[in-house]
Amino acid sequence: MNCITASCKISHSSIYRNGQQVFANQSANLPGFLLSAYQFLDNSYPKFYKMDNLSKLGWLAAEVLLKDEIHTRPYRPEETGLVLVNANSSLDTDLKYYETVKEIPSPALFVYTLPNIMIGEICIRNNFKGESAFFISPAFDAGFIERTVNDLLNNNILQACICGWVDLLEEDYTAVLYLVEKKEDGAFPPFIKSMIHKIFQGENE
């Protein structure tokens, strides 16, 4: 059956993995928080500095979600994919890009004026080449994620899927990602609407 083999939530200056707080930094604004989280992960990934805030948020959530574990799994690059949803698309960067237009339009910002760029960043980092999709929704809909991801896994389009919600506008942000895989041993919570919702709400934190 399809199980949640890991989850990650980033909100209110804290990062949780599987419901356990792994990092917090209450003293910084959003860019400062994202940078401190990156430094905490002790990564050497210079591309991080070029990302917009939305991609940084999604990328960090994926790093914490996956740790190095995903790369111990026997999946081919085409067997892992992503289904992400948010409400504000890339609006945060849309304004930052448009502010450059008066002087010299910035291609480095323009490329981030699409929400699926975040999927591209996570795929580049992890060499994921499978089916991916970005949807816009006014609020997180656990039922939609459940149905969409189950369809991909049950039809063997994917063997593993990173899915969830990554939304950011100015200082407001929430990221909740789930790693969903096929497991038979009962050691992991089932990928069902109620569990997806519970983790989103942080009821097991």
Add this chain to the structure above:
Amino acid sequence: MRNENIYQTIMRNPDIFIASDNILSPLGSTTAENFSQLVKGVSGIRQHDDVAMSLQPFYAALFPPAAEPGSPVGPAGANTQSDLYTKFERLLITSISSALKDSGIDPTDKKTVLIISSTKGNISMLETAVAAAGSPGPVPDARPGRDSDTRPEGAFTPAFRDRIALHTSARLVAEYFGFQSPPLVASNACISGIMAILTGFRLLRSGQYENAVIAGADVISHFVLSGFQSFQAISSRPCKPFDRSRDGITLGEGAATMILSGNPRYAGSIKIMGGSTSNDANHLSAPSRTGEELAYSINQALAQAGLTAVDIDFISAHGTATLYNDEMEAKAINLANLPSVPVNSLKGYYGHTLGAAGLIESIIAAQSLAAGLIIPTTGFEQLGVSQPLNICHTLVAATLNNCLKTASGFGGCNAALVLSKP
């Protein structure tokens, strides 16, 4: 199972048909008008000299201001005040209205879902807001602990944030027609249209709905044009897909609607057979160096359709006319063993219509299958990719059964879709 009856019907008849469609573009306001213009070789691309859009003249396929669809005439009781809907929403409403007309599809049936495809939706509202605010430059935030990267709070009021959002447009359009299910919005760069079709296809195949109304649109604004100009990606003349002298894209405006149905009453119509997306995992703005990932999607789509390369009669390519896109597509088409299959790109007629492109081009592909006519690649003269390709450059009449549609976009995304004659 809540939808057991639909599920059983679709299991007995798993085919997914194009029940109805519409293309609303500078070339015409119905699919038939559009197809007939393409058969005649008419392009919507013109030179525009509009300083509000660009300091230099530019080529694009735009709606002339007078031809922009006005306030749509809707069902009795619907609020059709013109200021309620933006241009983007009016394009969607007009296109969906036309596709629904005489289709036999009831949008108020809870078995019918609405799926919207767009990259930038109402982004021109941002331009208007910035212009109205006078100086749109970033304002340094002097509060302790804040750096200059942070704008003071309130740059986006909750009302503005809500109004500009794609999900708000989707809700307004859904309410206009009375859809009962919450609408879905696919926003995945230039593969949005194919992804929306694929999403609808899967929702119908899995029995969650019986009909899917899939509509896409994008408006060419200063925001979008300046962005592609900043990438040096805009062609200095109407774009020349796959040509030796190609130098970039031409942008275009348009909207399109494809209504899919699992209902056997549409059994005489063109079918969607399968599709797939993939990611290059290589670069955000440059396509794969090998084309392997698009080739993977093509092979997946063919396998889902129960077809092999020899069954494909023509390919409707993305063919944006950038150096790298067309080269990558040529490699992918060769890796998928399709080098001799006729290929066309419609970008020379419509320009790149972004979130509408996958829908417009798939609808034209379906028309081509039905009519037995492959539309030539306008702008193409001499092959300018490193791999053999059979670019269709004159109108070809042939028996056509199966078509492959491809697309790729920023973020390294690729998509492939297979359409077949019943």
